[in-house]
Amino acid sequence: MTQRMMNFxxxxxxxxxxxxxxxxxxxxxxxxxxxxxxxxxxRGKDYEAVHEEAKSLLRELLQIPSNYRILFMQGGAAAQFxxxxxxxxxxxxxxxxIMTGVWSEKALGEAKILGQTRIAAxxxxxxxxxxxxRAEEIQIDPSAAYAHMTTNNTIYGxxxxxxxxxxxxxxxxxxxxxxxxxxxxxxxFGLIYAGAQKNxxxxxxxxxxxxxxxxxxxxxxxxxxxxxxxIAKEDSLQNTAPTFAIYMVRNVLKWxxxxxxxxxxxxxxxxxxxxxxxxVDSMSDFYRCPVEKASRSTMNAVFxxxxxxxxxxxxxxxxxxxxxNLKGHRSVGGIRVSxxxxxxxxxxxxxxxxxxxxxxxxx
Amino acid sequence: MTQRMMNFxxxxxxxxxxxxxxxxxxxxxxxxxxxxxxxxxxRGKDYEAVHEEAKSLLRELLQIPSNYRILFMQGGAAAQFxxxxxxxxxxxxxxxxIMTGVWSEKALGEAKILGQTRIAAxxxxxxxxxxxxRAEEIQIDPSAAYAHMTTNNTIYGxxxxxxxxxxxxxxxxxxxxxxxxxxxxxxxFGLIYAGAQKNxxxxxxxxxxxxxxxxxxxxxxxxxxxxxxxIAKEDSLQNTAPTFAIYMVRNVLKWxxxxxxxxxxxxxxxxxxxxxxxxVDSMSDFYRCPVEKASRSTMNAVFxxxxxxxxxxxxxxxxxxxxxNLKGHRSVGGIRVSxxxxxxxxxxxxxxxxxxxxxxxxx
Numbered sequence: 001m002t003q004r005m006m007n008f009x010x011x012x013x014x015x016x017x018x019x020x021x022x023x024x025x026x027x028x029x030x031x032x033x034x035x036x037x038x039x040x041x042x043r044g045k046d047y048e049a050v051h052e053e054a055k056s057l058l059r060e061l062l063q064i065p066s067n068y069r070i071l072f073m074q075g076g077a078a079a080q081f082x083x084x085x086x087x088x089x090x091x092x093x094x095x096x097x098i099m100t101g102v103w104s105e106k107a108l109g110e111a112k113i114l115g116q117t118r119i120a121a122x123x124x125x126x127x128x129x130x131x132x133x134r135a136e137e138i139q140i141d142p143s144a145a146y147a148h149m150t151t152n153n154t155i156y157g158x159x160x161x162x163x164x165x166x167x168x169x170x171x172x173x174x175x176x177x178x179x180x181x182x183x184x185x186x187x188x189f190g191l192i193y194a195g196a197q198k199n200x201x202x203x204x205x206x207x208x209x210x211x212x213x214x215x216x217x218x219x220x221x222x223x224x225x226x227x228x229x230x231i232a233k234e235d236s237l238q239n240t241a242p243t244f245a246i247y248m249v250r251n252v253l254k255w256x257x258x259x260x261x262x263x264x265x266x267x268x269x270x271x272x273x274x275x276x277x278x279x280v281d282s283m284s285d286f287y288r289c290p291v292e293k294a295s296r297s298t299m300n301a302v303f304x305x306x307x308x309x310x311x312x313x314x315x316x317x318x319x320x321x322x323x324x325n326l327k328g329h330r331s332v333g334g335i336r337v338s339x340x341x342x343x344x345x346x347x348x349x350x351x352x353x354x355x356x357x358x359x360x361x362x363x
Numbered sequence: 364m365t366q367r368m369m370n371f372x373x374x375x376x377x378x379x380x381x382x383x384x385x386x387x388x389x390x391x392x393x394x395x396x397x398x399x400x401x402x403x404x405x406r407g408k409d410y411e412a413v414h415e416e417a418k419s420l421l422r423e424l425l426q427i428p429s430n431y432r433i434l435f436m437q438g439g440a441a442a443q444f445x446x447x448x449x450x451x452x453x454x455x456x457x458x459x460x461i462m463t464g465v466w467s468e469k470a471l472g473e474a475k476i477l478g479q480t481r482i483a484a485x486x487x488x489x490x491x492x493x494x495x496x497r498a499e500e501i502q503i504d505p506s507a508a509y510a511h512m513t514t515n516n517t518i519y520g521x522x523x524x525x526x527x528x529x530x531x532x533x534x535x536x537x538x539x540x541x542x543x544x545x546x547x548x549x550x551x552f553g554l555i556y557a558g559a560q561k562n563x564x565x566x567x568x569x570x571x572x573x574x575x576x577x578x579x580x581x582x583x584x585x586x587x588x589x590x591x592x593x594i595a596k597e598d599s600l601q602n603t604a605p606t607f608a609i610y611m612v613r614n615v616l617k618w619x620x621x622x623x624x625x626x627x628x629x630x631x632x633x634x635x636x637x638x639x640x641x642x643v644d645s646m647s648d649f650y651r652c653p654v655e656k657a658s659r660s661t662m663n664a665v666f667x668x669x670x671x672x673x674x675x676x677x678x679x680x681x682x683x684x685x686x687x688n689l690k691g692h693r694s695v696g697g698i699r700v701s702x703x704x705x706x707x708x709x710x711x712x713x714x715x716x717x718x719x720x721x722x723x724x725x726x
Contacts, residue, residue, distance in 0.1 A: 002395045002396065002397040003397055004391070004392070004397050004398075005396070005397035005398050007398050007402055009402065009403075009404050009407075010404075011404070011603065012401065012402055012403060012404055012405060012603065012606060013402065014398075014402050015399065015401055015402055017391075020390060020391055020399050020401065021391070023390060023401075024387055024390040024391060027383060027386060027387040027390065028367070028380075028383055028384070028387060029365050029367070033368070034365040034366055034367050034368035034685065035368050035370050035377075036383050038375070038378055038383065038386075038565040038611065039370055039372070039375055039376065039377050039378055039565075040372075040375060041372050041373075041374070041375055041688065042375060042566065044372075044688075074437035074438045074439075074442070074567070074605075075437045075438055075442075075588070075602075076437075076602045076603050077602070078588045078601065078602035078603075079437070079438075079588055079589075079602075081586070081588065082586030082587075082588050082589055085586075086586070109587065110586045110587060110588065113584065113585070113586055113587070114586065195603060197603055202401040202402075202606070202607055203405065203603045203605055203606050203607070204437070204567045204568075204605035204606070204607060204608055205567075221476065222476070223444070223445030223448075223449070223473040223476055223477065224445075224472065224473060224476070225438070225441045225442055225444065225445050225473065226442075226445055238441065239438075239440070239441035239442075240374065240375065240439050240441075240558060240560055240566045241566065242437075242566055242567035242605065242608070243375060243565070243566050243567070244565055244566070244567060244607065244608070245567055245605070245607070248401065322397065324398075325404065325407075
């Protein structure tokens, strides 16, 4: 077998080796049933145990309060951009959006098609987003149907390090790229959604955590299959669930628990991010992080080199050393190092060593 | 490893062993990349080749004309029940529905929330569906936005053995449970959709085949992510695709091609169905198929035994012989034998032998 790459992809991202090995070991025969998990009925007891275990691990690890429901949906965050206003933006209401990047823009775009919207904060400056807003810059309309935010911005390498105060207005957060990176207070949010393919599992399933009372506000003039209330009522089994993706989430959560849970993840992730940013800052004549320090992301660190030519060479030489998917998003260029839960600290050590070597030889 | 079960599940269904073995062999290292297919970016060249191969195999095997687009979506047929009227049922229009079972009823239910509908045919009699309509019973409104049908009805064991004539009205078909069971004329349909988890792959991806000119009729007042035109324009990569599910579809299609394609499947499937129905008919004092002969499904054969007690024993004894998931849908009871492409003829032989034995000892 080829040696395993150090995969710094922004997503679909590297998965814990343990989660993959578990899947491989039982891929043809799930727990002695003589049937693959890919072939098990979503209504059979074997899959049902996986479904329950995934939910129960989520509730335990993320400390999800009992008045919140855990849903497994499909379509990624992009579907949620549309489903949030479809469900909660009633006629005559307006929804607030906190703008911190392309994903916020896409979420706002879908809401605008369906109803009234309002910008609660916007940090776009000179065509890009170099930071998230400070708390005092966010103005939530107290009559808003909800306030929407993106907690981490993969493209710009920015992240909220606080939860905005939204009063009685339900705060809805796209946490696709930083859910479960550390312990957090679910009760500050009305609804949280996250495509699994960064911190939780493979592509193909979206985690939704929703406060029960919001299910009563769901619009009844939208298709039943798109109502959060339907999914909650049927425990995400209103139709065939993406069983294998949920099974993989379960495997990742088992690994996460074995690592010591979210508190251990926070230490691990902060250490990885510190190593990386320290390297950038200590070689500031060669590497430059465009992000305001208070907004730097622990999940996606972005930086520039003196020229695009050098950036290209950096990516190529790192790749030759098995460190791959370091190219920044096409819209902004530069280097992007994704540091999700499954990324091994040793990979970041290798990368930092390479960064030093590269700066010395090319600087 | 436990001996492999003969899994007659209605779906998620048994997959070809070859497709599973291929996935297992490279699960940790996709084609020497040192990265699992579960971790590959949906925008990288390695996954892209899989995406292209899946589409190209579909076009070849299903003989999809060049004026049709192949889309990979999420949410199963249940999402399509809503997306079809969202996209195509404009204000002031009405849509026709051919009613042949619970799935048609669910599709109609979503459309009714969104606009005007009309029943073009309905074979519900005495609370159940024992047949599909005859051609002359179907009355399509020439001004309908579209006409919707379910080609195979998993619960009742019925199947259309002809394509209804819809004139200029686009015929939209839910083929979830019988797509690719034999060669068929795609050009008779405006749009075809099929959850993959029966004949094409695992749960988590829905195949949509749509005639290009219909993309111009898509409503522009619905969210962008839910427009077929968006998915077509972005080649199903408008956001992160369910990459592993599509990879598995690719593996299943490779197997299908190796078997000789859809013509070979038709022979194989007709033989399996003939074996099964011949057994039922030849022991008609014990087994009874409630379906009108002309409507019998080649994909899901349903039959009854003299009593529910005997049906229970039949399921249990078959299961002890490794023939599993034979229980009929909870809404109708009885026995259901799903005979999708991947079901081996030898499994059906075993089942028929058991049916004879059971009838002799219990009859």
